[in-house]
Amino acid sequence: MAVRSQIEKKLAEINLNILRKDINRCCSIIISSLVDAIKNESKVELRGFGSFFSKELKAKIGRNPKTGLSITLPGGRKTIRFKPSKILLKRINKNFTENNTIDTY
Numbered sequence: 001m002a003v004r005s006q007i008e009k010k011l012a013e014i015n016l017n018i019l020r021k022d023i024n025r026c027c028s029i030i031i032s033s034l035v036d037a038i039k040n041e042s043k044v045e046l047r048g049f050g051s052f053f054s055k056e057l058k059a060k061i062g063r064n065p066k067t068g069l070s071i072t073l074p075g076g077r078k079t080i081r082f083k084p085s086k087i088l089l090k091r092i093n094k095n096f097t098e099n100n101t102i103d104t105y
Helices: 004-014 020-039 086-092 094-099
Strands: 044-046 050-056 060-063 070-073 078-084
Touching: 004 020, 020 044, 020 050, 078 086, 086 094
Parallel strands: none
Antiparallel strands: 044 050, 050 078, 060 070
């Protein structure tokens, strides 16, 4: 799992001429821009990686797992969705498609 500090450390190792605090500031600007765009219901697309977008959930009836009582969850709640790009999916599944493995159960 990559944590923000690990990503910043990796960027600092690659770019020795850029100060660590500047890299930290750039990461903060990127993340806050993503959050603001999604908050304003804009779709954020990072070419070669994927797109982030918000989705409004409908009202539904849920169940409290501890007590078993039915609860009505209100509509209008928002959640964030991510759709990976085709390039990212190919990179993730590269070994699977190259090896032509046979599924055995």
